[in-house]
Amino acid sequence: MDSVVSDVARGVSPLLRLSPDEEELRPWQQDRTRAPIATKIVIAGGFGVGKTTMVGTISEIEPLQTEALMTEASEGTDDLTATPDKQTTTVAMDYGRVTLDDDLVLYLFGTPGQQRFWFMWDDLVRGAIGAVVLADTRRLKECFPALDYFESCGLPYIVAVNHFDGSAEFDPEDVREALTVPAHIPVMIMDARRRLPVIETLLALVGHALDVSPE
Numbered sequence: 001m002d003s004v005v006s007d008v009a010r011g012v013s014p015l016l017r018l019s020p021d022e023e024e025l026r027p028w029q030q031d032r033t034r035a036p037i038a039t040k041i042v043i044a045g046g047f048g049v050g051k052t053t054m055v056g057t058i059s060e061i062e063p064l065q066t067e068a069l070m071t072e073a074s075e076g077t078d079d080l081t082a083t084p085d086k087q088t089t090t091v092a093m094d095y096g097r098v099t100l101d102d103d104l105v106l107y108l109f110g111t112p113g114q115q116r117f118w119f120m121w122d123d124l125v126r127g128a129i130g131a132v133v134l135a136d137t138r139r140l141k142e143c144f145p146a147l148d149y150f151e152s153c154g155l156p157y158i159v160a161v162n163h164f165d166g167s168a169e170f171d172p173e174d175v176r177e178a179l180t181v182p183a184h185i186p187v188m189i190m191d192a193r194r195r196l197p198v199i200e201t202l203l204a205l206v207g208h209a210l211d212v213s214p215e
Contacts, residue, residue, distance in 0.1 A: 037103055041205060042125050043094070043110040044150075045134030046142025050162040050192035051110040052094050054134065058198045059096025059108065093124055098202070106202060111146075121149060130156040130209035132201060134192070138167050140178055147179065156209040158186040160201045184212075 043051045056063045094110030109124050125131065131150050135143040143159070150157040161175055172187040181187055186204045190197035 038105055038107060039206075040107050040109065040128040041202065042128045042131040042155075043108060043134065044121075044131050044146040045111075045162075046136070046139065046146070049134040049136045049142070050164075051134055054132075054162070054192040054198055054201075055094040055096040055108050055110045057193060057195055058098050058202065060099060061097050064093075064095035093120070100203075100206070106206075125153065125155060128155060129213070130158070130205045132205055133157050133159050135159055135161045135175065135179070136164060136167070137161055137170055137175065138164070140175075143179070147181070156205075156212045158188065158201070158205050158208055160188045160190050162192045163189055 043054055045051055093112065094108070096108040096110075098106050098108065100106055109128070111121055111124050131146075133143055133146045133150065147157075147159075159175065159179065159181055161170070161172075163169065169189070172189060175181075175189075176183075176185075176187045179187075186208055188197075188201055188204060190201050192198060
């Protein structure tokens, strides 16, 4: 894992050599005397902010998704103003896996965004080293519950603005000020549909978690 930490510190992504279709077994998968460090990460944020997309973009396995078709029963509860084409929603969690290096594997758990499913968050974050809070600049207020949650439970987190087509672009420091995020917490601009920005976001979280909880 030292090589990963070094890469993170230098801003180098050890995942750039990986491909979702890669078939070759890694050394730790062939050596029964070795086992990778299994690390749990939570992807959180408001409704329709891109959590399912992010997990699906980076997962090296077929992601587990609990998407349900949205019906008229959600009218007046789920705001589709910013995402009018959205037809499904996560009702339990998203799950994926990505190998950072031969000795570090991340297990990704995406939380449901709607308030009626928040009761599951305590179980989903148990054992996690940190969280990525996804934000949409068109509706920043929807990520406040996630920020408050991780602040209250003491779990390291970073903020990642998922930039949607047609939305205004803002500097990370502008987002930090709008959300009153402390200076030591990374704020990033990314696109959940693109592998490289997702990789960089996960690496930033790992590095931040190591900084605040080095043990």
